[in-house]
Amino acid sequence: MSDAFNLIVDGKPVAATAGETVLQAARRAGIEIPTLCTDERLAPAGACRACLVEVNGQRRLQPSCAWQAAPGQEIKTHASSPRVKRHQDTLVSMYMADHKLDGEGLPAETPNGNDLRAWALKCETLALPRVEAPRVARPNDVNPYIKYSPELCILCGRCTRYCDEVEGVNAITLTNRGSRTTIGTAGMRGLLETSCELCGGCVDTCPTGAMIEKKAPALNRAAVNKVRTTCNYCGVGCQMDLNVEGGRLVKVTSPEPGTTHNDGNLCIKGRFAYDFVHHKERLTRPLVRGADGKLHEASWEHALKAAAEGLLAVKKRHGAANIGFISSSRCTGEENFLMGKLARAVFGINNVHQCAAT
Amino acid sequence: MLGAAAMTNSIPEIRDVDLMFVIGSNTTEAHPIIGMELKRARRRGAKLIVADPRRIWLADHADVFLQLRPGTDVWLVNAMAQCVVQAGLVDDRFIREHTEGWEALRAHLAKFDLAQAEKITGVPAGAIREAALLYARTRKAGIYYTLGITEHTHGTDNVFALANLVLMTGHLGLRSAGMNPLRGQNNVQGATDAGASPIYYSGYQPVLDAAVQEKFSKAWGAAMPATQGKNLNVMMHGIETGEMKAMYIMGEDILLSEPDANVLEDGLKKLEFLVCQDIFLNLTTRYANVVFPGAAFAEKEGVFTNTDRRVQRVRKAVEPPGEARADWQILCDFARACGYPMPRYGSPADIYDEMAALSPRFAGISHKRLDATPRGLQWPCTGPDHPGTEFLHKDGVAHGKGKFQVVDFRPSSELPDADYPLVLTTGRVLYHYNAATQTRRDAGTTAKVPENFVEVHPDDAARLGVKDGEHVRVVSRRGGVKAKLWLSGRVQKGCVWMPLHFAEEAANKLTVSAGDAITGTAEYKVCAVSLVPAKTAAK
Ligand code: SF4
Ligand code: SF4
Numbered sequence: 001m002s003d004a005f006n007l008i009v010d011g012k013p014v015a016a017t018a019g020e021t022v023l024q025a026a027r028r029a030g031i032e033i034p035t036l037c038t039d040e041r042l043a044p045a046g047a048c049r050a051c052l053v054e055v056n057g058q059r060r061l062q063p064s065c066a067w068q069a070a071p072g073q074e075i076k077t078h079a080s081s082p083r084v085k086r087h088q089d090t091l092v093s094m095y096m097a098d099h100k101l102d103g104e105g106l107p108a109e110t111p112n113g114n115d116l117r118a119w120a121l122k123c124e125t126l127a128l129p130r131v132e133a134p135r136v137a138r139p140n141d142v143n144p145y146i147k148y149s150p151e152l153c154i155l156c157g158r159c160t161r162y163c164d165e166v167e168g169v170n171a172i173t174l175t176n177r178g179s180r181t182t183i184g185t186a187g188m189r190g191l192l193e194t195s196c197e198l199c200g201g202c203v204d205t206c207p208t209g210a211m212i213e214k215k216a217p218a219l220n221r222a223a224v225n226k227v228r229t230t231c232n233y234c235g236v237g238c239q240m241d242l243n244v245e246g247g248r249l250v251k252v253t254s255p256e257p258g259t260t261h262n263d264g265n266l267c268i269k270g271r272f273a274y275d276f277v278h279h280k281e282r283l284t285r286p287l288v289r290g291a292d293g294k295l296h297e298a299s300w301e302h303a304l305k306a307a308a309e310g311l312l313a314v315k316k317r318h319g320a321a322n323i324g325f326i327s328s329s330r331c332t333g334e335e336n337f338l339m340g341k342l343a344r345a346v347f348g349i350n351n352v353h354q355c356a357a358t
Numbered sequence: 359m360l361g362a363a364a365m366t367n368s369i370p371e372i373r374d375v376d377l378m379f380v381i382g383s384n385t386t387e388a389h390p391i392i393g394m395e396l397k398r399a400r401r402r403g404a405k406l407i408v409a410d411p412r413r414i415w416l417a418d419h420a421d422v423f424l425q426l427r428p429g430t431d432v433w434l435v436n437a438m439a440q441c442v443v444q445a446g447l448v449d450d451r452f453i454r455e456h457t458e459g460w461e462a463l464r465a466h467l468a469k470f471d472l473a474q475a476e477k478i479t480g481v482p483a484g485a486i487r488e489a490a491l492l493y494a495r496t497r498k499a500g501i502y503y504t505l506g507i508t509e510h511t512h513g514t515d516n517v518f519a520l521a522n523l524v525l526m527t528g529h530l531g532l533r534s535a536g537m538n539p540l541r542g543q544n545n546v547q548g549a550t551d552a553g554a555s556p557i558y559y560s561g562y563q564p565v566l567d568a569a570v571q572e573k574f575s576k577a578w579g580a581a582m583p584a585t586q587g588k589n590l591n592v593m594m595h596g597i598e599t600g601e602m603k604a605m606y607i608m609g610e611d612i613l614l615s616e617p618d619a620n621v622l623e624d625g626l627k628k629l630e631f632l633v634c635q636d637i638f639l640n641l642t643t644r645y646a647n648v649v650f651p652g653a654a655f656a657e658k659e660g661v662f663t664n665t666d667r668r669v670q671r672v673r674k675a676v677e678p679p680g681e682a683r684a685d686w687q688i689l690c691d692f693a694r695a696c697g698y699p700m701p702r703y704g705s706p707a708d709i710y711d712e713m714a715a716l717s718p719r720f721a722g723i724s725h726k727r728l729d730a731t732p733r734g735l736q737w738p739c740t741g742p743d744h745p746g747t748e749f750l751h752k753d754g755v756a757h758g759k760g761k762f763q764v765v766d767f768r769p770s771s772e773l774p775d776a777d778y779p780l781v782l783t784t785g786r787v788l789y790h791y792n793a794a795t796q797t798r799r800d801a802g803t804t805a806k807v808p809e810n811f812v813e814v815h816p817d818d819a820a821r822l823g824v825k826d827g828e829h830v831r832v833v834s835r836r837g838g839v840k841a842k843l844w845l846s847g848r849v850q851k852g853c854v855w856m857p858l859h860f861a862e863e864a865a866n867k868l869t870v871s872a873g874d875a876i877t878g879t880a881e882y883k884v885c886a887v888s889l890v891p892a893k894t895a896a897k
């Protein structure tokens with residue numbers, strides 16, 4: 001590859017390819033650079049200044065998330081540059097001055113984590129005076145899925161850029177000016193009254209937990225177990241992580257961008273429409289129609305026997321040609337395979353089809 | 359047939375596409391993440407052509423939008439093909455090397471002139487021509503289509519007509535170029551792949567092939583049936599006529615999802631025995647003799663195969679409620695109760711292994727391999743070292759030559775008349791999923807679209823004296839349902855549109871059950887209706 005080259009980060013050679021940013025090359029080499037406003041799916045915005053590095057020959061510090069890597073370029077991160085280190089300590093402290101803090105004076109933890117907190121833990125923060133930021137949320141927003149807490153918002157614009165650049169919807173935008181800047185909608189309406197498709201991408205990309213899922217407001221992250229699976233709705237087959245706490249499905253999150261074919265994206269159904277799993281109307285016991293013509297709960301043994309006898313009796317009376325097996329795209333490949341086996345090997349007939357032949 | 363079995367390209371290839379021709383697919387609502395990729399591709403400069411009777415969301419992003427009359431797809435696509443011929447843009451070399459039947463098609467296409475096309479489809483001739491030339495001149499051009507194209511009595515014709523366009527321009531066998539049916543449901547691809555089909559065993563092995571029969575007879579220790587089975591549509595008709603005597607239905611509510619529900623319901627009452635297996639009671643279970651409680655996707659192991667042939671794992675995260683069981687276990691238990699010695703599978707991994715060993719197309723896939731492959735494996739994947747297949751027909755057309763098919767326009771089986779003056783088409787909205795047994799149990803999806811609605815053009819509403827937000831009855835020859843009226847500039851004059859998600863007002867009470875001659879897919883898309891203000895309608 002002719003467009004592969006090295007740059008020098010903190011005195012060590014780091015491989016890069018043309019078109020890559022310094023941040024991308026450094027991350028691949030395992031070099032740590034803090035970031036807040038960057039998301040692989042979005043064009044670099046250079047908005048948060050967390051990722052600034054020293055670039056040889058440049059008077060000012062430069063955002064590594066936007067700076068193109070070049071052959072032989074010398075870069076210094078906080079590991080080797082006191083100037084970058086000082087910048088970071090000051091910057092994180094300024095962010096904290098108007099951020100929601102916990103009892104220990106650290107950026108508050110949220111059910112979705114908080115990258116500002118993680119970063120602050122690595123810095124020597126300064127005690128700056130608190131700044132009152134009169135940022136407002138949308139108190140009348142009754143949408144059932146997404147909650148916005150302005151006191152956790154760092155205005156990195158990831159949510160608004162995601163909504164525009166990835167989802168293509170532009171439902172939310174940076175609104176107002178100066179210390180009043182907030183994430184707003186047209187006329188500050190609730191999300192249900194906007195073009196919002198409730199995809200939850202804004203929640204997923206938010207680095208500080210300022211946008212969270214309303215359905216899981218107080219999740220204990222340490223107790224959550226994530227199970228990777230495939231969405232059960234449409235044919236895109238998005239990969240998703242089922243978040244399980246105490247044997248219950250409490251939240252759905254998307255895998256890291258770039259790791260699966262849905263690239264960290266989900267739609268409203270995949271991300272939010274999982275209440276049916278633990279719904280109180282779920283069938284929990286087999287049902288068998290009794291002599292009274294009604295369905296009654298029954299043991300598995302009884303239900304299996306009744307079903308087998310019923311179908312075998314029809315086979316005996318009429319042959320198998322008029323018995324049909326309908327299988328489902330809602331079930332797994334293995335289950336569809338077994339339905340075919342049931343029709344063919346047990347009843348000797350090819351009358352098997354899935355319901356949705358589309 | 360080209361374009362019938364699966365997408366020839368992959369979803370990630372949309373990142374490199376130069377032109378997208380989306381026909382009969384409300385992608386942003388039915389396949390949101392693919393819709394998102396299409397919009398992103400448009401944003402980076404790829405061209406977008408959208409053909410749909412309704413001004414769908416995606417149409418707002420299109421370079422060329424062809425708002426055709428419902429059911430006139432064949433005319434539109436054939437007229438585009440004729441433009442390509444006339445502009446001298448056919449790929450002679452591809453046609454020579456990889457196809458047959460070109461001369462017959464070429465002669466046939468001469469009938470489809472632009473002026474006539476404009477009259478029949480309602481699309482301006484200039485737009486048809488522009489779309490045709492754009493498509494023909496762009497090498498990395500992908501066609502995307504779905505139910506809008508296949509759910510007609512002439513659905514197979516629509517697919518043939520599109521395949522002709524692909525073959526004559528040679529836009530195939532290349533990254534990002536091809537023909538892509540977007541399968542509606544999570545595992546609709548995987549269900550057919552696994553042999554839930556009256557004509558194929560798993561891996562598209564024909565049930566009439568003696569060697570295949572022999573192989574399965576041996577593996578399963580039972581004589582395999584010698585004839586093809588009944589397809590879904592034939593079975594549904596058989597229920598209606600009383601010819602079918604017993605059914606085993608897993609994971610579906612046929613009364614909600616199948617057309618002409620009133621007649622089907624009468625048929626269900628006549629069945630001598632009905633077994634249902636599901637996670638909720640539904641309309642169909644009311645007629646069941648036995649109902650088995652199954653498991654939701656989060657409660658079992660297995661695989662789904664998505665629309666780009668990608669086999670991916672489904673994993674168990676929580677236990678099924680009460681005594682409910684994973685569906686694979688129920689099927690095994692039931693087979694044993696019938697006296698068949700179903701093996702004691704330890705887990706679905708064993709079932710998959712059995713299928714892979716019997717199906718060359720998936721021979722290289724196993725749960726173990728999938729667990730190590732976060733992006734899944736795309737079939738064909740024929741051996742443990744086979745990497746899977748990103749796009750099909752790389753070395754010309756697989757399975758011999760691509761056959762051009764001469765297709766003629768056949769009008770839809772029911773057209774509007776004086777009594778039923780409007781054309782109803784049905785479809786999906788983003789916020790619900792099919793029968794909505796799952797999405798309607800969620801507050802947010804329901805808040806977005808809480809009740810059945812019908813989209814009506816303002817001129818038609820004015821003529822009928824009905825207003826926005828008013829409740830109306832939508833009536834066809836087969837029945838009527840209630841809906842809230844939405845005035846909408848998205849439907850054309852003379853057409854109305856309704857979603858198919860609402861059980862109590864099921865749109866399929868209105869639709870025609872005439873099936874496509876070849877696939878048996880029912881005609882959900884076009885039927886004739888009238889609107890009656892709810893206050894004057896006799897309830
Ligand atoms: S949920 Fe999706 S569409 Fe709605 S504001 Fe967030 S990113 Fe935008
Ligand atoms: S998350 Fe949405 S787009 Fe993805 S598979 Fe599920 S339903 Fe389809």
Ligand code: FES
Binds near residue numbers: 047064
């Ligand atoms: S991550 Fe680079 S400026 Fe925000």
